[in-house]
Amino acid sequence: MNLAVRPESLVEADRLMTICNACRYCEGLCAVFPAMEMRRTFADADLNYLANLCHQCGACYTDCQYAPPHEFKVNVPGVLAKVRNESYAQYAWPHFLSGAFERNGLVITLLTSVGVAAFIFGFVAVKDPAVLFGRHAGDFYKVMPHNAMVALFGTVFLYSILACVLSLRTFWRDINGGKSGGGFAAFWQAVGDSAHLRYLHGGGGGCTSEDDKPSPSRRIYHHFTFYGFMLCFASTSVATVYHYVFGWKAPYAYYDLPVVLGSLGGIGLLIGPAGLYLLSRQRDPVLTDTAHRDMNTAFLAMLFLTSLTGFALMLLRDTGAMGMLLAIHLGVVLGLFLSMPYGKFVHGLYRFLALVKYAADVRTGKFVD
Amino acid sequence: MNFNEPFDVVVAGGGNAALCAAITAARAGCSVIVLEGAPEFYRGGNTRHTRNLRCSHDGTAPTMSGPYEQAEFLDDLYRVTAGQTDKLLAELTIAKSRELLGWMDEQGVRFQPPLGGTLSLGKTNAFFLGGGRGMLNMLYRRAEKLGITVLYEAPVTALQIEDGYFVSATINYQGRPQQVRGKALVAACGGFEANIEWLREYWGDAADNFVIRGTPYNRGDVLRMLHAANVMPVGDPTQCHAVALDARSPKFDGGIATRLDSIVFGIVVNRDAQRFYDEGEDTWPKRYAIWGRLIAQQPDQIAYTIVDSKSFHSFMPSIFPAISAPTLGELAGKLTLDPAALQKTIADFNAAVRPGTFDYTILDDCRTEGLTPPKTHWAQTIDKPPYYAYPLRPGITFTYLGVRVNAESRMLLNDGKPSGNMFAAGEIMAGNVLGKGYLAGIGMTIGAVFGRLAGQGASTHARN
Numbered sequence: 001m002n003l004a005v006r007p008e009s010l011v012e013a014d015r016l017m018t019i020c021n022a023c024r025y026c027e028g029l030c031a032v033f034p035a036m037e038m039r040r041t042f043a044d045a046d047l048n049y050l051a052n053l054c055h056q057c058g059a060c061y062t063d064c065q066y067a068p069p070h071e072f073k074v075n076v077p078g079v080l081a082k083v084r085n086e087s088y089a090q091y092a093w094p095h096f097l098s099g100a101f102e103r104n105g106l107v108i109t110l111l112t113s114v115g116v117a118a119f120i121f122g123f124v125a126v127k128d129p130a131v132l133f134g135r136h137a138g139d140f141y142k143v144m145p146h147n148a149m150v151a152l153f154g155t156v157f158l159y160s161i162l163a164c165v166l167s168l169r170t171f172w173r174d175i176n177g178g179k180s181g182g183g184f185a186a187f188w189q190a191v192g193d194s195a196h197l198r199y200l201h202g203g204g205g206g207c208t209s210e211d212d213k214p215s216p217s218r219r220i221y222h223h224f225t226f227y228g229f230m231l232c233f234a235s236t237s238v239a240t241v242y243h244y245v246f247g248w249k250a251p252y253a254y255y256d257l258p259v260v261l262g263s264l265g266g267i268g269l270l271i272g273p274a275g276l277y278l279l280s281r282q283r284d285p286v287l288t289d290t291a292h293r294d295m296n297t298a299f300l301a302m303l304f305l306t307s308l309t310g311f312a313l314m315l316l317r318d319t320g321a322m323g324m325l326l327a328i329h330l331g332v333v334l335g336l337f338l339s340m341p342y343g344k345f346v347h348g349l350y351r352f353l354a355l356v357k358y359a360a361d362v363r364t365g366k367f368v369d
Numbered sequence: 370m371n372f373n374e375p376f377d378v379v380v381a382g383g384g385n386a387a388l389c390a391a392i393t394a395a396r397a398g399c400s401v402i403v404l405e406g407a408p409e410f411y412r413g414g415n416t417r418h419t420r421n422l423r424c425s426h427d428g429t430a431p432t433m434s435g436p437y438e439q440a441e442f443l444d445d446l447y448r449v450t451a452g453q454t455d456k457l458l459a460e461l462t463i464a465k466s467r468e469l470l471g472w473m474d475e476q477g478v479r480f481q482p483p484l485g486g487t488l489s490l491g492k493t494n495a496f497f498l499g500g501g502r503g504m505l506n507m508l509y510r511r512a513e514k515l516g517i518t519v520l521y522e523a524p525v526t527a528l529q530i531e532d533g534y535f536v537s538a539t540i541n542y543q544g545r546p547q548q549v550r551g552k553a554l555v556a557a558c559g560g561f562e563a564n565i566e567w568l569r570e571y572w573g574d575a576a577d578n579f580v581i582r583g584t585p586y587n588r589g590d591v592l593r594m595l596h597a598a599n600v601m602p603v604g605d606p607t608q609c610h611a612v613a614l615d616a617r618s619p620k621f622d623g624g625i626a627t628r629l630d631s632i633v634f635g636i637v638v639n640r641d642a643q644r645f646y647d648e649g650e651d652t653w654p655k656r657y658a659i660w661g662r663l664i665a666q667q668p669d670q671i672a673y674t675i676v677d678s679k680s681f682h683s684f685m686p687s688i689f690p691a692i693s694a695p696t697l698g699e700l701a702g703k704l705t706l707d708p709a710a711l712q713k714t715i716a717d718f719n720a721a722v723r724p725g726t727f728d729y730t731i732l733d734d735c736r737t738e739g740l741t742p743p744k745t746h747w748a749q750t751i752d753k754p755p756y757y758a759y760p761l762r763p764g765i766t767f768t769y770l771g772v773r774v775n776a777e778s779r780m781l782l783n784d785g786k787p788s789g790n791m792f793a794a795g796e797i798m799a800g801n802v803l804g805k806g807y808l809a810g811i812g813m814t815i816g817a818v819f820g821r822l823a824g825q826g827a828s829t830h831a832r833n
């Protein structure tokens with residue numbers, strides 16, 4: 001261990017994992033407990049790994065005979081949520097931006113507002129004020145040239161990918177003790193486990209979200225969100241291919257693939273985040289990391305707004321509101337992209353890598369003394 | 370809450386036995402009230418701490434290996450009780466245990482494969498997904514759906530019984546005594562293991578050093594009321610299930626996590642640094658439950674399990690850290706044992722160890738020669754520092770003194786006649802089947818089998 005004082009959340013997670021490892025009753029609920037059983041002691045990296053493996057379904061809290069008010073005060077979902085959220089900051093690249101996780105709601109709101117303002121200003125300054133309120137028959141590129149859009153979003157997107165990759169690399173090295181790990185089979189296993197949200201399940205019963213009884217609602221809304229996001233991503237990818245490969249320029253008809261995919265995805269991104277937000281309000285706060293609640297809310301709000309402004313843009317693209325709506329939509333998307341490496345978005349990436357490691361460790365039957 | 374209306378069935382207790390009875394009676398159409406003495410979080414007494422139940426099965430259960438035939442189960446039971454069991458009830462328990470997986474499944478209880486470190490039980494025991502509290506949550510949810518009234522913090526403080534016939538129960542509810550009337554009673558409120566004063570009647574001052582592994586609410590009050598109302602007792606009051614626990618465990622309710630599995634890997638010494646029993650007599654699952662009683666019989670009811678670094682990672686990790694030292698002398702100091710005595714005990718032990726091939730999964734040939742008491746298997750010298758120790762106390766799981774019942778789970782009165790409307794299930798009557806000894810998972814089997822029988826009997830009575 002290094003000389004720095006161990007954060008309180010890691011001290012508490014270590015205490016809990018030591019109790020759980022002597023108890024093991026929750027072994028069948030998810031991957032966290034079998035992964036824990038491969039160890040006898042828990043270093044910081046082990047705890048960060050276990051924390052990212054936890055899907056926070058809550059089952060092990062309602063089933064635990066040692067949950068508060070018992071004097072052992074075992075609250076695995078709550079404590080691992082804290083450790084997990086703090087781990088994002090710990091591994092963030094570049095490190096000086098890790099503070100973004102602390103006041104995440106504020107940071108993302110600011111980023112997005114600045115983004116929206118910049119677009120409005122840009123449209124007015126670079127083109128002329130009339131452009132902003134003119135009718136363009138749905139032709140966005142009249143307001144902002146295609147190349148400018150690609151250059152801006154391409155750069156931001158590449159930066160975000162770079163930042164995520166470098167953060168994840170630090171995480172991956174840390175949890176594997178500097179050694180490489182994984183392998184193709186483990187990777188595929190993790191793809192399947194993520195796609196099905198196998199562990200957002202409480203071992204079969206569901207998540208405790210609305211009340212203390214397990215229900216599938218959280219998993220369903222998460223599916224809406226995740227697949228909505230993927231459909232929107234697919235829509236953008238198809239549009240890019242249309243543009244560069246076939247030379248087919250936007251705007252596309254309502255029945256064309258980019259619009260269909262985007263609309264379906266958009267619906268997912270309205271229903272999913274709204275549902276998850278409402279459930280998070282009903283959820284017993286002990287199961288969550290209340291200190292980082294705004295991180296969750298900010299990400300859900302960004303997804304929801306991206307979709308909402310996208311729909312507004314599509315429906316009103318032939319009117320004089322298009323320019324303003326485009327500025328707002330692009331500002332929100334810019335905010336989303338920029339904040340990706342520094343917000344809740346990363347949870348999926350970290351969890352995916354944790355699942356890869358778990359699948360690999362199970363395969364090799366790796367027990368750590 | 371309206372206490373004026375009588376219920377068809379009044380169930381005292383809120384654990385496995387109680388809920389199996391309540392659910393069965395409610396499914397038969399009865400109005401049922403469950404009187405749980407504990408607050409909601411602590412509902413379900415010792416059942417909260419369980420992990421599995423033993424059942425005979427044909428081998429098709431997805432989470433079990435098998436089959437586990439009735440004859441084999443019966444043999445196992447006869448062996449551990451040395452025949453001290455009511456043969457008829459034992460056979461009934463085992464025959465009825467075959468229905469339990471299906472019945473539990475209908476109530477929503479889910480199972481998982483055997484837990485890490487317990488693979489030897491995969492054939493005989495079905496493990497609850499999420500442990501006993503997970504299982505209880507399902508049963509309570511089921512009870513709620515069936516419209517069963519459940520009162521928490523409602524301990525039964527008196528029973529009105531006329532000539533072996535239940536009339537009503539007095540509970541202390543929200544600071545006031547209340548009468549709960551019913552046509553039939555199911556008593557399912559555990560043994561008296563949490564009642565130290567009562568334990569002292571048999572164990573003397575030693576009882577003060579016992580750790581109570583489960584709920585502090587099983588104080589045997591209802592058991593005492595029933596004995597006083599002419600119900601026939603069963604079982605030896607000194608018999609109980611007791612294991613060796615970490616002495617640093619909480620006095621009550623520490624549950625499963627404070628047990629220690631290190632004993633077969635080293636030696637156990639008492640306050641005087643002397644060994645007192647063969648640590649390698651048989652495989653750990655079979656000998657797990659004799660060590661509580663052994664330590665209870667040692668001076669000050671304290672003992673220490675000592676291993677060296679060869680075997681420190683061979684057993685289940687412990688909840689409290691091991692006490693360790695680079696030399697035996699220093700270890701003795703930390704344990705407040707006489708260093709010279711401990712060094713001599715270990716030197717004598719090491720000298721008596723014969724060479725062999727160590728394998729803790731079988732009865733191996735590593736043993737001592739010329740040592741009293743011997744260590745007949747898994748004897749390895751203790752000489753590789755650092756040395757590790759855990760202090761041990763007797764941990765009482767549950768007591769066997771209870772009320773006698775018949776094959777309908779109906780209580781028998783002192784004259785041998787069955788009560789008209791009083792039934793018992795679970796720990797409170799486990800002594801009918803367990804004269805002594807224990808088989809892992811049979812506590813829950815007895816509770817579920819007799820709980821269902823009691824629910825049936827009570828509902829039949831109430832509806833006639």
Ligand SMILES: Cc1cc2nc3c(=O)[nH]c(=O)nc-3n(C[C@H](O)[C@H](O)[C@H](O)COP(=O)(O)OP(=O)(O)OC[C@H]3O[C@@H](n4cnc5c(N)ncnc54)[C@H](O)[C@@H]3O)c2cc1C
Pocket residue numbers: 381382383384385386387404405406407412413414415416417418419420421422423523524525526557558559560582583584586587588589590591623624625765766767794795796797809810811812813814816
């Ligand atoms: C740590 C531990 C682990 C165990 N593991 C297993 C296992 O894996 N498998 C197994 O088969 N057995 C196990 N046992 C034994 C098992 O717990 C018992 O055999 C079983 O729970 C008995 O069920 P029951 O319903 O009779 O009693 P309990 O579950 O103890 O329920 C008794 C109920 O009565 C209530 N009560 C007590 N007094 C009153 C009163 N005056 N008025 C109203 N209510 C009252 C209590 O609050 C409690 O709810 C374990 C025990 C312990 C302590």
Ligand code: SF4
Pocket residue numbers: 019020021023024025026027060061063064065066067074076500
């Ligand atoms: S959460 Fe509770 S019941 Fe589950 S393994 Fe940990 S201590 Fe045991």
Ligand code: SF4
Pocket residue numbers: 026029030031032033053054055056057058059060061076077199202
């Ligand atoms: S909250 Fe769910 S996913 Fe997390 S450790 Fe508990 S059971 Fe596993």
